[in-house]
Amino acid sequence: MRQANRTAILFLIPALAVITAILLFPVVQTLALSFGRDTTSMLRDYEFAGLANYRRLLDTPRFVTSVLNTLFFTVVTVPVELILGLGLALVLNRRLPAQGLVRMAVLFPWALPTALNALMWRWMFNADYGLFNAALTGTGIVEPINWLGSIPLAMYSMMFVSIWKTSSFIALLLLAGLQAIPHDIYEAAEMDGVTAWSKLRYITLPLLQPAILVAVLLRTMDAMRAFELPFNLTDGGPLTSTETLSLYAYRAIFQYVDFNLGSAAIIVQFVIIMIIAGAYLITLRRDSYA
Amino acid sequence: MRDPVPARPAAPPPGRRSRSRSGRASGRGRLGLYLLVAGTVFVSFFPTVWLFLTSIKSQAQIYAWPVEFWPSPATLENYREIFQVSTELVRYIVNSFVVASGMTFMILAVGGLAAYSLARFDYRGRFAVLTGILAVSMFPPLALLPALFDLFLEIGLLNTYIGLILAHTGLYLPMAVWILSNFYKTIPRELEDAARMDGASFLRIFWSVILPLSRPGLIATGLIVFIMSWNEFPLALVLMTDNAMRTAPVGISLFPGEFSFPWEIISAATILAIVPIMVISAIFQDRIIGGLTAGSSK
Numbered sequence: 001m002r003q004a005n006r007t008a009i010l011f012l013i014p015a016l017a018v019i020t021a022i023l024l025f026p027v028v029q030t031l032a033l034s035f036g037r038d039t040t041s042m043l044r045d046y047e048f049a050g051l052a053n054y055r056r057l058l059d060t061p062r063f064v065t066s067v068l069n070t071l072f073f074t075v076v077t078v079p080v081e082l083i084l085g086l087g088l089a090l091v092l093n094r095r096l097p098a099q100g101l102v103r104m105a106v107l108f109p110w111a112l113p114t115a116l117n118a119l120m121w122r123w124m125f126n127a128d129y130g131l132f133n134a135a136l137t138g139t140g141i142v143e144p145i146n147w148l149g150s151i152p153l154a155m156y157s158m159m160f161v162s163i164w165k166t167s168s169f170i171a172l173l174l175l176a177g178l179q180a181i182p183h184d185i186y187e188a189a190e191m192d193g194v195t196a197w198s199k200l201r202y203i204t205l206p207l208l209q210p211a212i213l214v215a216v217l218l219r220t221m222d223a224m225r226a227f228e229l230p231f232n233l234t235d236g237g238p239l240t241s242t243e244t245l246s247l248y249a250y251r252a253i254f255q256y257v258d259f260n261l262g263s264a265a266i267i268v269q270f271v272i273i274m275i276i277a278g279a280y281l282i283t284l285r286r287d288s289y290a
Numbered sequence: 291m292r293d294p295v296p297a298r299p300a301a302p303p304p305g306r307r308s309r310s311r312s313g314r315a316s317g318r319g320r321l322g323l324y325l326l327v328a329g330t331v332f333v334s335f336f337p338t339v340w341l342f343l344t345s346i347k348s349q350a351q352i353y354a355w356p357v358e359f360w361p362s363p364a365t366l367e368n369y370r371e372i373f374q375v376s377t378e379l380v381r382y383i384v385n386s387f388v389v390a391s392g393m394t395f396m397i398l399a400v401g402g403l404a405a406y407s408l409a410r411f412d413y414r415g416r417f418a419v420l421t422g423i424l425a426v427s428m429f430p431p432l433a434l435l436p437a438l439f440d441l442f443l444e445i446g447l448l449n450t451y452i453g454l455i456l457a458h459t460g461l462y463l464p465m466a467v468w469i470l471s472n473f474y475k476t477i478p479r480e481l482e483d484a485a486r487m488d489g490a491s492f493l494r495i496f497w498s499v500i501l502p503l504s505r506p507g508l509i510a511t512g513l514i515v516f517i518m519s520w521n522e523f524p525l526a527l528v529l530m531t532d533n534a535m536r537t538a539p540v541g542i543s544l545f546p547g548e549f550s551f552p553w554e555i556i557s558a559a560t561i562l563a564i565v566p567i568m569v570i571s572a573i574f575q576d577r578i579i580g581g582l583t584a585g586s587s588k
Contacts, residue, residue: 014399015400015401018456088330096323129353227523231543266432
């Protein structure tokens with residue numbers, strides 16, 4: 001048995017080493033940076049500066065805007081994606097023709113790089129040569145619309161792309177949950193003459209609740225760290241109307257070369273995401289013992 | 291994006307054998323259902339189809355007003371331009387291949403061992419390690435950025451394949467360990483016990499009993515992390531600052547145009563960069579969906 005234990009730990013060591021070096025150490029260092037003073041080398045001459053960087057953040061309107069943008073983006077997209085994803089999952093749960101094609105279509109938006117998805121949509125949203133304006137103005141009634149270049153439309157366009165990309169992913173998650181619901185429950189309900197709506201309301205949704213919660217938490221974390229979507233779709237603009245927290249932090253660090261301020265912004269995001277992650281862990285654990 | 295659901299025990303991929311439980315819809319209901327499905331398929335593929343149509347148009351046609359919907363005539367000029375003039379775009383795709391393949395290999399080797407250890411052995415702290423791994427799998431990549439950039443700059447890993455491979459390995463390893471350890475739990479123990487009785491060493495059991503049995507799990511996990519590395523943006527953006535080392539999503543996004551964004555080249559390059567992902571997800575859709583959703587709900 002001792003032999004077995006040693007092997008088990010030996011097998012674990014490479015993974016723990018990688019996780020420590022690439023995940024834990026950098027996060028700790030980012031945390032340290034967020035409390036540090038501006039110095040030439042972060043690794044060698046560290047100076048503690050207390051909460052100075054966080055105070056500076058609060059005095060930076062652009063940071064506050066980016067937080068509000070991120071929250072607005074998350075609060076709108078996640079519920080819409082959930083509703084569309086649920087509808088899609090209910091449809092996919094029926095017997096359909098061309099199953100392979102349909103599943104491919106559902107997987108497709110998720111599988112493509114978000115950065116390149118953003119480019120595709122940017123091209124269709126293009127004010128001068130884009131498909132949408134071509135289709136709209138072709139009718140002769142509507143003036144060309146500046147989808148990505150006007151406030152607040154750019155934000156709505158960005159939300160639209162995000163919803164396009166992730167609704168089907170949520171559908172995949174919920175579909176797995178739907179298929180785990182025993183059929184007899186529905187059969188019993190049908191014998192009692194229960195309407196389709198009641199079946200959805202009183203059987204499907206309650207039993208699907210754990211899957212829904214998991215999907216919502218995962219998507220919320222994901223929306224909170226949106227980076228390449230604004231980077232490639234709108235570049236955070238016009239002005240800073242679509243600048244997310246991630247994009248702001250990236251710019252603070254790599255464009256304004258303020259590692260300490262950027263790190264503080266990153267830690268704010270990190271804390272928010274890990275709170276959601278904690279809720280997710282508790283959910284998983286509760287379900288697996290339920 | 292880092293979506294896959296760290297999963298509880300593997301379930302069969304959804305969709306394949308879904309027996310309709312309300313398959314007795316009326317004729318009109320059926321028609322509505324089909325229209326809905328057709329609409330979903332259309333919406334999902336449309337942006338890519340439109341980009342493809344753009345990529346086989348001439349420059350004059352792309353910037354024509356009113357917009358010309360169909361390429362007439364279709365041309366491969368933009369693709370030729372990529373392979374003959376803007377060859378850095380080909381380089382980006384090669385870079386993505388090197389990084390994603392190297393990382394997939396690393397993750398399966400390191401993650402496979404760890405997942406096996408966590409799924410098969412009983413030791414103190416096992417549960418804590420599993421929970422910890424699940425927790426770090428949700429670290430936002432941005433939290434690693436300033437420190438990794440600084441560290442890689444210091445030790446010379448910036449603009450190297452091995453650097454980005456390591457970074458992506460760290461980023462996606464926890465999720466892979468989680469998926470794989472749930473997979474290992476579904477493999478019956480008896481075979482290993484039998485081999486152990488015959489006096490085989492752990493490494494030998496792992497190699498000739500576990501590995502063959504775990505192939506489906508390794509393939510599914512490998513495909514998922516390959517796609518994720520291929521698509522990853524923030525780390526690839528920051529850790530590869532040298533133009534020649536950029537990965538496909540970053541290189542294409544930052545591709546400079548003389549006057550404005552050169553959509554004729556960008557469209558063709560984007561199509562080339564997503565073909566590998568399209569092929570992979572078309573061939574292995576069952577495995578990928580199974581791996582992604584395995585046990586995310588009971």
